[in-house]
Amino acid sequence: MAEVFHVVVCAGIVPDPLQTLEPVIGPNGPGLKNEMVLPAVLDPWAASSLYEAAQVVAKHPGSKLWLVSLGPKAKLQQVMMTIAQKVSFELMPVDGPIGGFPDAHATAATLTETIAALPGLDRGRLLLFGGWESATRGAGVTLQLIGELLGITDQFQGVDQIEMRADGSFEVLERIEGGKHQISVCAGVPAVLGWATGNLAEPRNNPQTGMANMRGIMPALQKAKTVKLEGNTLHYTSVNLPAQQRETRVEKNLSADAIAQELVQWITAE
Amino acid sequence: MSVDAAGTETQVAECERQRMDVDIACVGFGPAMGGFLTTLTQQWNKQPDDPAFASKAMPGMPLQVICYERADDIAAGVSGVVTRARGIRASLPNLNPNEIPMAAAITQERVMYLLDPVGASRRSLPLRAADAMLRAAGRLCVKDAAFELPWTPGFLHKQGGLVLSMGQFNQWVGSELMAGGLAQIWPGSPVSGPIFGGESGTEVQGIRLADQGVDCEGTPADGFMAGMDVHAPLTVVGDGPVGAVGQAIDQRVGMPKGHAQREWALGMKMVIELPELGEDSELKPGTVWHTFGYPEPEIFGFLYVHPERLVSAGIFVPSWMGDSSRTAYRYLQHYIQHPALWKHLKGGTLRSWGAKSLQESGQHGEPFLSGDGYARIGEGSGSTNMLTGSGVDEAWTTGVQLADAVVELLRAEKPFTRENLKATYEVARNASWVEHDAEAAKNARNGFHGGVVRGMMGMALAGLTRGRLSLKARIPAAYKQIRAAEDAERDDALARVAASGGHPLHDVIMTARGWPEIPFDGKLLVTQQDALLMGGKVQAMPGFADHVTFRKPELCAACAEKTCIAMCSGQAITQGAGGVPAFEREKCIHCGACLWNCAHSPDGERGNIEFRAGSGGLHSAEN
Numbered sequence: 036m037a038e039v040f041h042v043v044v045c046a047g048i049v050p051d052p053l054q055t056l057e058p059v060i061g062p063n064g065p066g067l068k069n070e071m072v073l074p075a076v077l078d079p080w081a082a083s084s085l086y087e088a089a090q091v092v093a094k095h096p097g098s099k100l101w102l103v104s105l106g107p108k109a110k111l112q113q114v115m116m117t118i119a120q121k122v123s124f125e126l127m128p129v130d131g132p133i134g135g136f137p138d139a140h141a142t143a144a145t146l147t148e149t150i151a152a153l154p155g156l157d158r159g160r161l162l163l164f165g166g167w168e169s170a171t172r173g174a175g176v177t178l179q180l181i182g183e184l185l186g187i188t189d190q191f192q193g194v195d196q197i198e199m200r201a202d203g204s205f206e207v208l209e210r211i212e213g214g215k216h217q218i219s220v221c222a223g224v225p226a227v228l229g230w231a232t233g234n235l236a237e238p239r240n241n242p243q244t245g246m247a248n249m250r251g252i253m254p255a256l257q258k259a260k261t262v263k264l265e266g267n268t269l270h271y272t273s274v275n276l277p278a279q280q281r282e283t284r285v286e287k288n289l290s291a292d293a294i295a296q297e298l299v300q301w302i303t304a305e
Numbered sequence: 306m307s308v309d310a311a312g313t314e315t316q317v318a319e320c321e322r323q324r325m326d327v328d329i330a331c332v333g334f335g336p337a338m339g340g341f342l343t344t345l346t347q348q349w350n351k352q353p354d355d356p357a358f359a360s361k362a363m364p365g366m367p368l369q370v371i372c373y374e375r376a377d378d379i380a381a382g383v384s385g386v387v388t389r390a391r392g393i394r395a396s397l398p399n400l401n402p403n404e405i406p407m408a409a410a411i412t413q414e415r416v417m418y419l420l421d422p423v424g425a426s427r428r429s430l431p432l433r434a435a436d437a438m439l440r441a442a443g444r445l446c447v448k449d450a451a452f453e454l455p456w457t458p459g460f461l462h463k464q465g466g467l468v469l470s471m472g473q474f475n476q477w478v479g480s481e482l483m484a485g486g487l488a489q490i491w492p493g494s495p496v497s498g499p500i501f502g503g504e505s506g507t508e509v510q511g512i513r514l515a516d517q518g519v520d521c522e523g524t525p526a527d528g529f530m531a532g533m534d535v536h537a538p539l540t541v542v543g544d545g546p547v548g549a550v551g552q553a554i555d556q557r558v559g560m561p562k563g564h565a566q567r568e569w570a571l572g573m574k575m576v577i578e579l580p581e582l583g584e585d586s587e588l589k590p591g592t593v594w595h596t597f598g599y600p601e602p603e604i605f606g607f608l609y610v611h612p613e614r615l616v617s618a619g620i621f622v623p624s625w626m627g628d629s630s631r632t633a634y635r636y637l638q639h640y641i642q643h644p645a646l647w648k649h650l651k652g653g654t655l656r657s658w659g660a661k662s663l664q665e666s667g668q669h670g671e672p673f674l675s676g677d678g679y680a681r682i683g684e685g686s687g688s689t690n691m692l693t694g695s696g697v698d699e700a701w702t703t704g705v706q707l708a709d710a711v712v713e714l715l716r717a718e719k720p721f722t723r724e725n726l727k728a729t730y731e732v733a734r735n736a737s738w739v740e741h742d743a744e745a746a747k748n749a750r751n752g753f754h755g756g757v758v759r760g761m762m763g764m765a766l767a768g769l770t771r772g773r774l775s776l777k778a779r780i781p782a783a784y785k786q787i788r789a790a791e792d793a794e795r796d797d798a799l800a801r802v803a804a805s806g807g808h809p810l811h812d813v814i815m816t817a818r819g820w821p822e823i824p825f826d827g828k829l830l831v832t833q834q835d836a837l838l839m840g841g842k843v844q845a846m847p848g849f850a851d852h853v854t855f856r857k858p859e860l861c862a863a864c865a866e867k868t869c870i871a872m873c874s875g876q877a878i879t880q881g882a883g884g885v886p887a888f889e890r891e892k893c894i895h896c897g898a899c900l901w902n903c904a905h906s907p908d909g910e911r912g913n914i915e916f917r918a919g920s921g922g923l924h925s926a927e928n
Contacts, residue, residue: 051378053842053924055656069613072406072473074378074926109480113379116483117493239517239530239848240493243323246371249489 039097042088045165046081048106048114052170058274065274075110080166084230088164089122105129120245121238126252128259138269143180167192167229182227189226323533326362330537331372332496333544336697337683339478340704346485348712357715373494380476380926387593389466392702405477407470407611412591416454419599425819431758451645460768468609472926495918498553507558509679511536515918523850539721540679546664547897549918551685566670569901573633574619576657576927600639602757625753627788629866632811634833638823654828657927658836660874662897667691668747675726692746699739706733745772752776784912787904790865811871845891845921852919853888860905860913861885872902895922
């Protein structure tokens with residue numbers, strides 16, 4: 036009999052990375068300027084994990100896919116109108132705050148509680164997916180903490196590929212230094228996989244998938260539990276955006292070969 | 306090769322398409338659709354058990370109302386607006402601007418005539434004389450090279466209205482609607498055209514979504530997914546002035562006798578975060594400035610102040626500015642540097658930027674408002690009032706009127722035929738203030754086809770007499786409004802300069818005309834390409850066909866004007882091989898300017914550029 040998996044994807048929403056993001060210090064600590072004004076998207080790393088999860092579920096009939104997402108209900112609803120068109124899933128929303136830099140422990144505790152309460156979830160079949168990074172302010176530990184809290188010790192980070200085997204084991208490609216992958220074989224689920232970009236293209240928008248998903252998404256959003264993330268042990272002294280390096284030079288007389296040569300020198304000098 | 310739903314030749318052979326049936330299919334989510342869906346939802350909420358709201362497409366379910374929006378997010382609208390908000394407030398009596406980011410109640414309105422502090426503006430003799438008189442009068446009436454009109458004409462007033470960010474307003478309305486549960490709004494879903502049928506071939510039976518997984522010419526490629534056919538007894542067309550569905554219907558059924566959409570403008574603006582404001586700053590939230598006279602006499606400008614030190618500043622470049630080298634971005638940069646504005650904006654930071662085409666024909670360009678199986682609302686239906694410079698409230702109200710008509714027909718169990726829609730929607734619209742004001746505005750801008758001074762006089766005449774008096778004009782097709790290149794030999798030389806320096810031609814022409822180079826500061830004065838990255842954030846999903854195509858490439862090859870390149874807001878249209886422009890859809894912000902900025906027509910009315918449904922565009926909600 037083919038293996039059946041229960042795949043849970045943890046994916047938050049973040050301001051569209053194409054927006055101008057500007058850290059500010061507010062009354063509740065650091066945050067992003069006008070964050071509620073900015074359009075939101077599913078965190079791109081976690082979105083990759085959702086598409087990979089859908090692939091796993093499609094290949095293993097009887098498997099199930101949940102998307103657990105914490106964010107303001109109205110923003111979640113808006114993001115779901117795009118995501119719901121791409122793959123089929125069951126949404127478990129948690130109505131929580133956006134903005135600021137919440138304590139990863141508080142976030143992990145809330146998400147763990149939500150996952151543990153998923154109706155019909157068999158933790159013996161659990162594959163916990165998420166992004167290994169965030170497009171805005173990833174602590175880089177939330178997924179690992181959820182895994183720990185759920186008692187899952189097989190954890191992989193920077194995953195680009197998973198290959199399920201007939202005996203229930205699976206092979207994972209994790210990113211390591213030098214642009215290489217480390218190949219691991221895991222005896223079986225449960226496991227935690229923090230995804231890098233994966234290998235799948237973003238699925239096309241399929242309106243019928245969207246319509247089918249919405250039948251579950253809207254009621255789930257209406258019933259979403261409201262939480263406050265009380266992370267009072269963590270204080271940020273400062274935050275900043277990664278520095279952008281942009282050097283522009285206008286060259287009128289250089290040949291294409293000369294420009295290419297200069298670029299090669301610049302790249303290899305790193 | 307086949308012909309798609311919009312009647313356009315495509316590379317996709319007939320293939321099996323998914324089909325879905327809904328009760329009402331809607332195209333385009335803007336203020337008109339906001340008004341339509343809000344009213345429909347309100348009516349449903351009052352009587353959810355009313356059998357009129359039971360779905361026929363999906364028995365046992367409530368009415369299936371699906372709206373498809375091209376942009377990747379419903380907040381990705383463009384335009385900061387000032388509106389009287391009569392219709393909006395009538396629908397939403399408890400509307401609190403504080404709940405909508407960037408919204409403010411109007412506190413002050415000013416109208417200013419801007420003198421030319423640079424000396425490059427191309428002013429007629431009468432204007433030069435007027436300028437000289439104003440300058441002679443000195444500081445008594447001119448301050449910062451601007452003359453403030455002692456009063457704001459009543460027809461321009463927006464008293465009691467709102468300053469809004471269209472993106473934020475759409476986002477707010479959209480989330481209220483979605484929470485209501487009746488309507489679904491799907492972003493990232495371009496609609497390629499209507500599905501025509503019926504005996505006459507003009508009945509609209511639904512819409513077809515754009516094909517995905519195709520190459521730039523529309524040929525199926527990896528991951529091909531044929532666009533789904535969505536069938537509905539009623540299609541609500543609110544896809545704006547350059548929308549594919551509206552265009553296809555106009556081409557199929559024609560326009561009412563004597564009507565044509567020939568007057569356009571490109572609105573381009575920046576959202577600017579101001580430096581700290583002093584207590585005595587003039588720029589209080591809700592401040593509205595209307596300007597004219599600079600950077601060119603034909604270009605109108607505006608400045609709206611939002612809360613939290615945000616300002617929208619922009620210009621309108623009209624089609625009747627016949628200059629073949631007309632452009633928007635560089636003019637906008639000169640506009641914000643005018644001393645009257647710059648003293649406030651200097652030191653500010655560009656937060657967002659965008660542009661959109663405005664249909665400025667008013668009633669002259671009003672299409673058939675309804676037909677068998679469809680109804681038109683919003684700007685694409687000719688609702689924008691060109692005398693008051695107002696469109697959002699009018700668009701919203703047409704949506705409300707249609708929703709009331711739809712509910713009436715549903716309750717009466719009458720089909721959505723042209724006859725029934727005419728008897729309900731069109732009758733209500735024709736009896737409303739929208740049409741009454743549009744009638745007064747009908748000929749208000751005629752004079753501009755005879756020059757700016759004549760145009761201003763005509764506008765004042767129509768405005769002050771509520772349309773009873775106006776100037777007559779023969780309005781040529783948009784392509785005919787573009788004058789031939791003034792000096793082909795000079796332009797050839799400039800073209801060589803542009804090519805060797807990697808500059809756009811219109812930029813070089815403006816410099817040659819005496820416009821100073823822009824002193825880039827990297828924050829507010831940035832190159833157009835930087836604006837795409839800093840302010841607008843343009844992106845396009847892969848797998849869609851090019852939505853800008855050139856109908857007869859030989860016309861492009863022989864074209865000397867290349868106005869499409871000069872007016873392309875995203876610099877997505879550039880010089881291409883053999884004289885035919887090249888199009889990069891990844892840089893297109895879907896402003897639609899290319900549709901009416903073409904000096905040549907294969908058919909005597911439309912330009913040589915096809916503007917179809919496409920994916921992507923601006924990713925900014927602060928517009």
